[in-house]
Amino acid sequence: MNNEKMLSKLRILSRISVVSVIAYIVLAAYNFFPEAKRDFLSGMNAYESGEEVMKDPSLWKVLTAFPCDIALVTSLVIIIVAGLQLLFGMSKGSSPFNEKVSRAIKNLGVSCIVFELLRTYLFFIIEETVNIGVLWLAGIVLYAFSLVFRYGTFLQKESDETL
Amino acid sequence: MSKSNAEAKIKESSLAIMVISLIDAALTACAGFYQLLSDTERISDDFAKKMMLKTALSNIICSVILIIAAVIFYRIAKSARPFTKGNITAIRIIALLFLINAVLPSIIVGMYLGFAKISIIGPGSIFNAALCFFFGEILRYGNLLQTESDETL
Numbered sequence: 391m392n393n394e395k396m397l398s399k400l401r402i403l404s405r406i407s408v409v410s411v412i413a414y415i416v417l418a419a420y421n422f423f424p425e426a427k428r429d430f431l432s433g434m435n436a437y438e439s440g441e442e443v444m445k446d447p448s449l450w451k452v453l454t455a456f457p458c459d460i461a462l463v464t465s466l467v468i469i470i471v472a473g474l475q476l477l478f479g480m481s482k483g484s485s486p487f488n489e490k491v492s493r494a495i496k497n498l499g500v501s502c503i504v505f506e507l508l509r510t511y512l513f514f515i516i517e518e519t520v521n522i523g524v525l526w527l528a529g530i531v532l533y534a535f536s537l538v539f540r541y542g543t544f545l546q547k548e549s550d551e552t553l
Numbered sequence: 554m555s556k557s558n559a560e561a562k563i564k565e566s567s568l569a570i571m572v573i574s575l576i577d578a579a580l581t582a583c584a585g586f587y588q589l590l591s592d593t594e595r596i597s598d599d600f601a602k603k604m605m606l607k608t609a610l611s612n613i614i615c616s617v618i619l620i621i622a623a624v625i626f627y628r629i630a631k632s633a634r635p636f637t638k639g640n641i642t643a644i645r646i647i648a649l650l651f652l653i654n655a656v657l658p659s660i661i662v663g664m665y666l667g668f669a670k671i672s673i674i675g676p677g678s679i680f681n682a683a684l685c686f687f688f689g690e691i692l693r694y695g696n697l698l699q700t701e702s703d704e705t706l
Contacts, residue, residue, distance in 0.1 A: 393694075393697055393698075396690075396693065396694045396697060397694065399690065400690055400691065400694060403687050403690060404687075407683075407687060410683075414680070485694075486691050486694065487694075487695065487698070524577075527573060527574075527577060530566075530569075530570055530573065531570060531622075533566065534563070534566040534567060534570055534626075537559060537562050537563045537566055538563060538629075538635040538695075540559050541556070541559045541560065541563060541635065542635075542636070542695050542698065544556040544559060545636075545695065545698040545699060545701075545702050546698060548698075548701075548702050548705065549698050549701050549702065552701065552705050
């Protein structure tokens with residue numbers, strides 16, 4: 391199979407991936423929002439009725455929880471944006487190996503690591519137990535893949551210059 | 554960043570990930586075998602027992618996936634060449650194992666409990682399998698570029 395055929399195959403696969411990822415996000419949001427709304431309202435009701443969710447929270451917990459929450463949501467948004475950037479970059483560009491794609495993978499990896507660290511910290515604040523997931527490993531692997539894609543960018547440049 | 558610089562970074566990061574993957578594989582395998590061989594007599598609920606079997610099988614498949622990933626990263630750390638035919642085959646095997654992980658444990662448990670009680674397909678594993686097949690295709694394209702580059706030199 392020559393380069394052109396391979397590229398068109400990759401572009402088709404990327405387009406399919408873009409559509410499936412968007413469908414996946416929409417379905418997840420459709421499932422998540424009613425539940426989140428119910429939990430938020432029950433939390434508000436519990437607060438208004440004077441129920442304590444956390445017994446005697448210490449000052450450092452109160453001071454760190456809010457900025458961590460904001461950082462967690464920001465990293466989640468970066469994950470979604472970088473993921474879509476990656477797929478759009480692959481389906482639109484002439485080659486999967488370009489600077490944009492490798493930067494998007496790097497952002498995705500770093501934000502996955504940050505997300506996992508913050509999630510673990512917030513879980514520790516609320517439950518007082520340490521529960522580490524596997525997203526940090528995925529983040530490190532993605533960071534390594536960003537280097538692989540950068541190496542691919544050099545090969546792509548060499549190939550273009552030869553032609 | 555120059556090409557040789559990128560190669561050096563790839564080598565370093567691959568070595569680190571290989572070590573992490575091996576540790577993770579050992580821990581996951583230990584968890585899987587412990588669940589598989591542990592004394593389940595004290596668990597009275599049959600459904601909980603079978604779900605534990607499902608998790609154990611899933612853990613064992615995940616540890617095999619991690620071992621194959623460690624082999625891939627060992628090869629990359631050794632040669633600093635990610636786009637090789639061996640790596641493409643290994644990625645495809647990982648994708649296949651993710652597909653098996655999505656279906657096999659559920660089918661085995663479903664045979665005991667009846668398929669109406671459990672979900673047959675794990676959507677997360679299918680997504681991972683699709684991602685690995687897609688990444689395999691990108692590696693194939695990279696392999697073409699690598700061959701071109703080697704022939705030019």
